[in-house]
Amino acid sequence: MYNNKLFSIKHTDKEVLRKWLHIMTLGRALDDRAPNYLRQAIGWSYHAPYAGHDGIQLAIGQIFDRNTDHLFPYYRDMLTSLSAGLTAEEIILNGISKATDVAGGGRHMSNHFAKPEWNIHSVSSATGNHTLHAVGVGRGMNRYKHIGVSISSQGESSVSEGYVYEAINGASNEKLPVIFVFQDNGYGISVPKKDQTANRKVVNNFSGFKNLKIFYCNGKDVFDSMNVMTEAKQWVVENQMPALVQANCVRIHSHSNSDKHELYRDEAERGYVADNDPLAKYRRLLTRYNRLSPEELQDIDKQVKDEVKDAHRKALAAPNPDPNSIFDFVSPEPYISTKYPNGTHNQQGEPKKLIEAINETLKAEFRHNPDTFLWGQDIANKDKGGIFNVSKGMQKEFGIERVFNAPIAEDYILGTANGMSRFNKKIRIVAEGAEFADYFWPAMEQFVECTHDYWRSNGKFVPNITVRLASGGYIGGGLYHSQNIEGALATLPGVRIVYPSFADDAAGLLRTSLRSPGFTLFCEPKALYNSVQAITSVPIDYEVPFGKALVRIEGTDLTVITYGNTTHMCIEAANKLKQENGNSIEVIDLRSLIPLDKETIIASIKKTGKALIVHEDKVFAGFGAEIAAIIANEAFEYLDAPVKRVGSTFTPVGFNRILEAAILPNTNKIEVAMIEVLKY
């Protein structure tokens, strides 16, 4: 039970024991000192003390090998990070948010330790959110036959989160080399474990899952933690399946410096947990079994004191982040098209339907780049390739390793895409985010993550993902098969949003997206998949740069700005008014919402003096509101009429065709609005 284990107080090499004590003492010195920075108004306003988790955190860091493994520490993992190799100075630089903070240059909250170049990843503050990323890395290891483990560390309350269930279910089903460590201190802030879940040993919630092994350890004990983590890692590598580790800890202090545990834990309990201090226990063991003398312990204390003083001095002298740098790393530089710099072509190439253009571009890019992957719900089973058959034939051609079905778990689909991107920069993932855009909402927290990552990590990591979403109405689909969600998602900096209306643009934007680093939302107007209106010739290597609108019809009387389904309606209405009244209406197809081609919009308004914005999404708080505001700000002096907007009513989209027609924009509504603006 003790002495015949790999690590034991009696038999482990003295230098190893000394090294551990050094790391643990250093960690505690920093953990105890962190609140001082806040008291002195230097920073570190968020600090979640780890005291009481010492054994398991030492062990996680010690078994992590930066050459083979990936580590996802949570906000309490200071000792884990130190044990994995971060220096005291790096910990303080993160704590006080300096420009040289290796986690993200002071951009992310304090106590969120990371070092992306060592595969110690920057993670969200949302508890357990990174479990999905760890699973994605595990998938990368699996696909590239890499031997290593992906370690996700989190508190026990995270088991209440749905995405943690999704992560464990997925790792179990896909048999991925992931270790999920649950550091159980009995509390989620002030909420006791009994209010989270019925099992006191929270990992037992997953005991029915296949293909995984559950390990238990005393996270307060160095040796038990070291032995169990070592065993778990070995088991995962040998079996290529996930492991769960329940590490029982105590939380000696409050959850963080914004919490006061005196309000909900009595003195007896606070004393009881303090008496179980893992560092004190380790020191007692070292002297009891004559492994290190009291003098040797004192030497380490002194060394640590000097080390912390030195780190403190250096960190204080480090530069602060430059306020002018805030726009750095919002979104990475995209692929530049040399052949089609404006995203226009000379109409060569076969006429294709929009759905064919997407399918064929996906295939072409998958042939071009072997590091491409596609997954989503319902996307690959024999002859079926997605609910609309957009990915038809892909699994057959590229194999189940690259093109595969995902479980009905949208957050898992996107979160594991983010994670797999972390395994290797060259990977490009196409995630069919949901069967319909309407079902994408459960993935929203991972969507937010994807938009944050590049900025948060100060440019060190960006998920290389194209999310495809079958969007919009006009199919009699009702409330859950008709939504346009681009307006809501456009409020999040860090994502590109494109919305083609024609086959050639769908092909060109998709190719650019797949060749670019970064995160792109590719909205597919599903009503146009097979529409004759959207058929165009498509050059075989066509590319459309982001942020290049296309003037579909030139005109001088009115500028119409649109995208997606409504582009065709605007063209039809403009042509009709030209024929009937001789009006010269310019129709701009945005193609990209983010980045937005403001120059083309403003240049057109300078010419016409009038603007009408049309989209299928709701007028109220829709993307058109932003365009209208830009016009008001930057082109007011050129306007001869109020900026008008046409779009959906501020209602859900009804199922009955009569309701749908009343709600969605159509050619007639657009024509009426055009006439109204033209009257000025």
Add this chain to the structure above:
Amino acid sequence: MNKIGLFYSFNSNKTKKIAESISEGFDSDVIESINAETVTEEQFLAFENLILGVPTWFDGELPTYWDEFGPAIEDMNLKGKKIALFGLGNQVDYPENFQDALGIIAQLFESSGAIIVGLTSTKGYTFESSKAVRNNQFLGLAIDFETQATKNKERVKAWIEQLKKEFE
């Protein structure tokens, strides 16, 4: 009867109460109390009959003082020694690990050659699982201050009588 060494934490509260009741049940010259927090191998080996207070901490752990003595216990030769264990646990709030510490330490002593005596029936307790149970018996006396405190007295009394026989 060989002299009994009664080992428990002198700084504890409930464990100490039970230990004192047990001590009172024997003639003072046959039982000696020793603080488990500072116990040495020498003190431990001095007795042939031992009674240990082993409360279950947290979700099924040994108290630190016993856990820290574990590496020493494992290397001791305890052949022929009779060890009786009493544990404290809470069967309502911790039903998954009721009295686990008794089972963990019993196994440790047995692996060093000791005989565990003072086994008691699980009748009258309700819990989900316990490492302390073998053949429907606890590997010692199971005390539950939190939910069955009224039964402490009679349980301790019966156990003392049982030990008097088993220690002979």
